[in-house]
Amino acid sequence: MATKKMKVLLVNPPNCGRSIPEEEYGITSIKQIFRGEPFSLEVLAGALTDHDPLILDLKCETEEALFRTLENFQPDLVGFTALTCEANKVIRLAAGIKKQFNPVIAVGGIHATYDPEYFNRKEFDYIFIGLAKKSFRDLTDSLAGGGKGASIPGIARTTPGRPLVYIPRNFNNDDLMDKCPPRYDLVTRYRSNYILEQLGLKMGYVITAYGCTHQCSFCTIxxxxxxKYLVHSADTVVRDIQLLGDIPFIRMVDANTFGNPSLSLTIYEKIMQAGIRKRFFADVRADTIVRHPSLIKKWKEAGLYAVIVGFEDVQDARLAAYNKKYEGHIIGKAVSILHDTGIVIVGDFIASPDYEESDFRKLEDFITANKIEIPIVSILTPLPGTKLYEDMKDRIIIDDLDYYTFTNAVVKTKIPENLFYETFAGMVKRLHEKTHKS
Ligand code: SF4
Known part of the structure; x- marks a missing residue:
């Protein structure tokens, strides 16, 4: 039981990252901008029912707002989330905060989970490894009672200069804290920034499940x-959709939505029963679409507008190297089902640094021939902590995480680097023009 109401500032870092194509070759068209609400922070805030959380989204504010907020709010605890390309920026921000205000500072998110030692430094007090909804709540309660969060699994107390020691967390459904909804209200002032660019309409985030039982070599999920694959109850999902009020687009931010088809069917039924009229986006595996076409059709009735499919590549050898666990012919089948159902396809593809010009051509031909409405091609990036990193670490030529934005080749390219980026940029430009013509 908490004894003090803790003031907790949760900070979404600003857009950051550097671009080799721009810095070296003047190619400005390949950029990665991360948009959308800081959902993981809204989830953490939702669990802090006995405390006073505040969210600051530095993707929508200037950095001065951070120091102004610290001055006014005087938090006891500051929590950062960070993708790999945001890690250095978060360290710099934490250093400034420690020096001036000295609150307890914690960091979590993808990079902390996959490479916790990176944050084992004096700027931070705690590092969260994995889903932190309950562990962050437990730490906040402990600090409120004068404790130090000792022995909470999934949290490492920093020990600069010495290896981290922590108890790994055995995640289970208690970590989802189903009864505590995300604090959407804490980002109300930013809501006009969270839009679906193509249509200029507001978009809100909902999650049905965390984690994934697949093991794609590049993935940080x-x-x-x-x-494990931990699922929210169907009632929880419907509750969260309704909490978003009149926002017309809902992005299911699971990395593998429909990973539990029977739950997805129940959610569909509850959406229909509740008379909810929204348009949905979901990330779905190609083999899930092929195995469950009737589920996709039902969800179309419920408002499924677009699916984001991580096709990754069209060549079987590369799909096998990524441990995707299906072959290229599955992709063609999934595309047909989606087209027949009238669902927009957002296709994620990965260009390997080993790509030659012929590989780019094959990928472009495939995307064009299959009429993938919104293709997104990123550059294969071995994020520290992943299996891909282990496989490729001897070939990495850029260690600076500012470049780990999925738009830089941090591994030596097979063809000359300038030719790689020019070919990549040319393909992206043509695909973009085709998308906007159709
Ligand atoms: S890429 Fe998708 S299917 Fe593969 S491990 Fe990640 S979330 Fe799972």
Whole structure:
């Protein structure tokens, strides 16, 4: 039981990252901008029912707002989330905060989960490894009672200069804290920034499940839950959709929505029963679409507008190297089902630094021939802590995490680097023009 109401400032870092194509070759068209609400922070705030959380989204504010907020709010605890390309920026921000205000500072998110030692430094007090909804709540309660959060699994107390020691967390459904909804209200003032660019309409985030039981070599999702797939109840999902009020687009931010088809069917039924009229976006695996076409059709009735499918590549050898666990012919089948159902396809593809010009051509031909409405091509990036990193670490030529934005080749390219980026940029430009013509 908490003894003090803790003031907790949760900070979403600003857009950051550097671009080799721009810095070296003047190619400005390949950029990665991360948009959308800081959902993971809204989830953490939702669990802090006995405390006073505040969210600051530095993707929508200037950095001065951070120091102004610290001055006015005087938080006891500051929590950062960070993608890999945001890690250095978060360290710099934490250093400034420690020096001036000296609150307890914690960091979590993808990079902390996959490479916790990176944050084992004096700027931070705690590092969260994996899904932190309950562990962050437990730490806040402990600090409120004068404790130090000793022995809470999934949290490492920093020990600069010495290796981290912590108890790994055995994640289970208690970590979802189903009864505590995300604090959407804490980002109300930013809501006009969270839009679906193509249509200029507001978009809100909902999650149905955390983690993934697959093990794609490049992916940073499975370890969030220790390799488990933890699902919210259908009622929880419907509650959260309704909490978003009149926002017309809902992005299911699970990395593998429909990973539990029977739950997805129940959610569909509850959406229909509740008379909810929204348009939904969901990330779905190609083989899930092929195995469950009737589920996709039902969800179309419920408002499924677009699916984001991580096709990754069209060549079987590369799909196997990524441990995707299906072959290229599955992709063609999934595309047909989605087109027949009238669902927009957002296709994620990965260009390997080993790509030659012919590989780019094959990918472009595939995307064009299959009429993938919104293709998104990123550059294969071995994020520290992943299996891909282990496989490729001897070939990495850029260690600076500011470049780990999925738009830089941090591994030596097979063809000359300038030719790689020019070919990549040319393909992206043509695909973009085709998308906007159709
Ligand atoms: S890429 Fe998708 S299917 Fe593969 S491990 Fe990540 S979330 Fe799971």
């Amino acid at each position: 499975p370890r969030i839950t220790g390799g």
